[in-house]
Amino acid sequence: MNALRRLSDAYFAPAPARWLGLVRLLVGSYAVIQVLRRTPRLVSFARFDPAGFRPVGLVSMLDAPLPPALTFAQPYAAAAVGALFAAGAFYRVSGPLFALLFTWVMAYRCSWGMVFHTESLVALHLGILALSPAASALSLDARGVSEPPPDARFGWPLRLLAVVTVLTYFVSAVSKLKTNGVGWAEGELLRNYVAFDALRKVELGAFHSPIGTALLRFPALFAPMAAGALALELFAPLALVHRYAARIWITAMWAFHMGVWAVMGIGFAYPLTGFAFLGFVQWLDPRSREP
Amino acid sequence: MLRSLELVAWRERNASQQLRAMAMERTRERTRTHVIGATVGIGVVLAVLSPVLVSGPDSFPISSFPMFAHVRASPMGTITHALAVSADGRRRPIPPELVANSSSLQALVTLQATVARGPAALATLCAGIAERARLDARFAGSRDVVIETATYDAVAYFDGDVEPTTREEHVRCPLPRDPR
Numbered sequence: 001m002n003a004l005r006r007l008s009d010a011y012f013a014p015a016p017a018r019w020l021g022l023v024r025l026l027v028g029s030y031a032v033i034q035v036l037r038r039t040p041r042l043v044s045f046a047r048f049d050p051a052g053f054r055p056v057g058l059v060s061m062l063d064a065p066l067p068p069a070l071t072f073a074q075p076y077a078a079a080a081v082g083a084l085f086a087a088g089a090f091y092r093v094s095g096p097l098f099a100l101l102f103t104w105v106m107a108y109r110c111s112w113g114m115v116f117h118t119e120s121l122v123a124l125h126l127g128i129l130a131l132s133p134a135a136s137a138l139s140l141d142a143r144g145v146s147e148p149p150p151d152a153r154f155g156w157p158l159r160l161l162a163v164v165t166v167l168t169y170f171v172s173a174v175s176k177l178k179t180n181g182v183g184w185a186e187g188e189l190l191r192n193y194v195a196f197d198a199l200r201k202v203e204l205g206a207f208h209s210p211i212g213t214a215l216l217r218f219p220a221l222f223a224p225m226a227a228g229a230l231a232l233e234l235f236a237p238l239a240l241v242h243r244y245a246a247r248i249w250i251t252a253m254w255a256f257h258m259g260v261w262a263v264m265g266i267g268f269a270y271p272l273t274g275f276a277f278l279g280f281v282q283w284l285d286p287r288s289r290e291p
Numbered sequence: 292m293l294r295s296l297e298l299v300a301w302r303e304r305n306a307s308q309q310l311r312a313m314a315m316e317r318t319r320e321r322t323r324t325h326v327i328g329a330t331v332g333i334g335v336v337l338a339v340l341s342p343v344l345v346s347g348p349d350s351f352p353i354s355s356f357p358m359f360a361h362v363r364a365s366p367m368g369t370i371t372h373a374l375a376v377s378a379d380g381r382r383r384p385i386p387p388e389l390v391a392n393s394s395s396l397q398a399l400v401t402l403q404a405t406v407a408r409g410p411a412a413l414a415t416l417c418a419g420i421a422e423r424a425r426l427d428a429r430f431a432g433s434r435d436v437v438i439e440t441a442t443y444d445a446v447a448y449f450d451g452d453v454e455p456t457t458r459e460e461h462v463r464c465p466l467p468r469d470p471r
Contacts, residue, residue, distance in 0.1 A: 012328060044392035051412065052404050057351040103352060110351045112391075113400035123352035124339065131331050152321070156328035160335060167339045172356035174343045179360045193359055195445035196368040202448075203370045203441070205384030206395035213449045 015155035015282060017148050021088065021138030023158065023278045024129050028086030030275045031102050031122050032079050039075045042109055046071040056115060057107035058100075066108070078105045085126075088139020099123070099130035118268055121276055124164050132157035161279025162246075166236040169253070173233035185230045187222030194222075197264050209265035225259070232256055239280075250277045366446040367456070371402040373420050375433035375466065383433065389423040390416075402438060406461050413438060417464035425467050437463045 035042075046068035053065045066074070078101035084094035103123045110116055133153055135141045148154075176184045183189070194212045201208035215221055232252055239249035253271060261267045270276040342355035349357060373385040387398035405416045421436040441455035 008325075011332065012325060041392040041394060041397070048391070048401070049405070049412065049415065051408055052401060056349070057353070107351045112397065113404050114394070114396050115349045115351055115354065116394075116396070117351075117354055117356055117358060120352040120354055120356070124335065128331065128335060131327070151324070152328070153324040156324070156332065160328075160332050163332070164335060164339055167336065168356060171339065171343050171354075172358075172360075175355045175357045175360035179357075179362055189363055190359070192363045192366045192368075192445065195366050195449065196363065199368055199443055199445040199448050200370055200399060201395055203372045203384055203443075204390075204395045204398055205372075205386035206398075216446055216449050 011156055011159050012152040013155050013159075014150040014152050015158055016150045017133075017137035017154045019281050020129075020132065020134045020154045020157055021136065021142075023161065023281060024088060024134035025086055025138055026275055026278060027122070027125050027129060028082060028098070030270065030273065031098070031119075031126060032082035032086060034119060034122065034269070035075050035079045035082060035102065035105060038109065039079075042075045042105060043072050045108070045112060048112055052112055054113050055107075055111040057110070058104050059107045059111045071108075074101070074105050074108065078102055085130075088135035088141050091135035091139065091141050095130035095134065099126040102126055118270070121165060121168050122270055124168070125161050125276075125279075128157055128160050128164065158279050158281060162240060162277075163279070165276055165279055166239050166249075169233040169236040173230055173236075176230060177234075185223070185227040187219065187224075187226045190226040190229075191216065191219055191222040194264060197266075201265070207265060209263055212263040212265070215263060229256055246280050250280060253277075366444050367442060368445045369440060369442045371399065371406055371438070371440045371461075373398075373402060373417075374437045374439065375424055375430045376435045376437050376463075377432050378434050382437070383430070385420060385424055385430070385436065389427065390420055406438070406440065410462065413462040414464065417462045421464050421466045430466065433466050435463050436466055 045065065048065070050065050053062075055062050065071070078098065081094055081098045081101055084090055085098035102119075103126070106116075106119045106123060134157065136154065137147045180189060195216055198208040198213050200206075232249070236249065236253075239246045254274065254277075257268050257271045261272065338353055341353060349355065373390050374382045375385050376382050387393055387395045390398040391401040392398075401416075405412045417436050417438055420438075424430045424433070424436060437460055439458055439460045441459070442457040443455050444452060
């Protein structure tokens, strides 16, 4: 019961409304930019063979692809509502609606035979923000209204954002261990992945990273890389224990993603921009006294 | 005097009732926050962990994130790709944006899925790729579009061994000449 009480106290510790508002603004803006950036790919599905439609997630409710007009319209509709979300305008509606539209649009992108994971965490974060009073400060809805005092209702969404971030990495580590056991950390698998990814890109006429292909000549490097990556993912939940652990883990995870970008040319923009770690905002504040 | 005392007592009772009402309201708010926070928290955590607890197909946004979890014990890898072939036999990869969209992964799965659907689907895709490649100056000297599946040693490939160990051509279609 003592542990449960401590967990509850940590989860429901008060936070300033402006922290949650800032996270809403940043995550919402990031999500809108991603929708707009991917619009050429998102509208390209209008000319795909309908036989290739393999709906996932929310899109599973469809038996057939959307008509071209809706395929074209959906990213723009999502971006428009997303702008309201980021600005904190009509948030009671724009909050849940944008979380839903973003998830829909990105699930539609994943419904043609290939599930992309770069925006999964964004969708989860938007869902949490949509269910929280994230427009109580730093928003159009709150203009002219004095900021409410720090409260638990502004704190638990931030904690949950951080929890979900570390859990996604933890789940990824478990996936690796389930299919390959601890042998994943020996390096050979990672080397094969790097080689195959580069081969695929060359033979499909896409850009590949010359750094990755150069490293293939040094097999011994892949064991520490693989072991380090697996450890960072598997022990990610420890970042929730103390603010110093959080700072070390975030720095290491950012470096890990820089490494993936350099070696494989695969950029996970959400963690690379730091936005994936905004749930830790109170712990990243050097003035924070939270343990 | 008595009336003043009664007034003071009434005011004190009123103030104390107001304080009690405010305290009760704060308690209700606190309880509401805890119920919502706990419900959303437990629900989201269970959802994110569900792929670990229950096996199922990959999805979005709930996923087991299997990007690097598939078994790849050997460097041998099979690629289905579209190539532009010139009259002298030179083969050049057709980029993803002319096959599907700018994602190489999407192009790969589109090609693989079309192979699985058979000759009619392959012919349609091949013709579509050829039409788009016709407008691309990079393929001005190419004569045909070929969709094939080839197996390579991915590590040896980058040591110079670029020839596939196996190659299977699925469809070939002409690249229309640009009338200009």
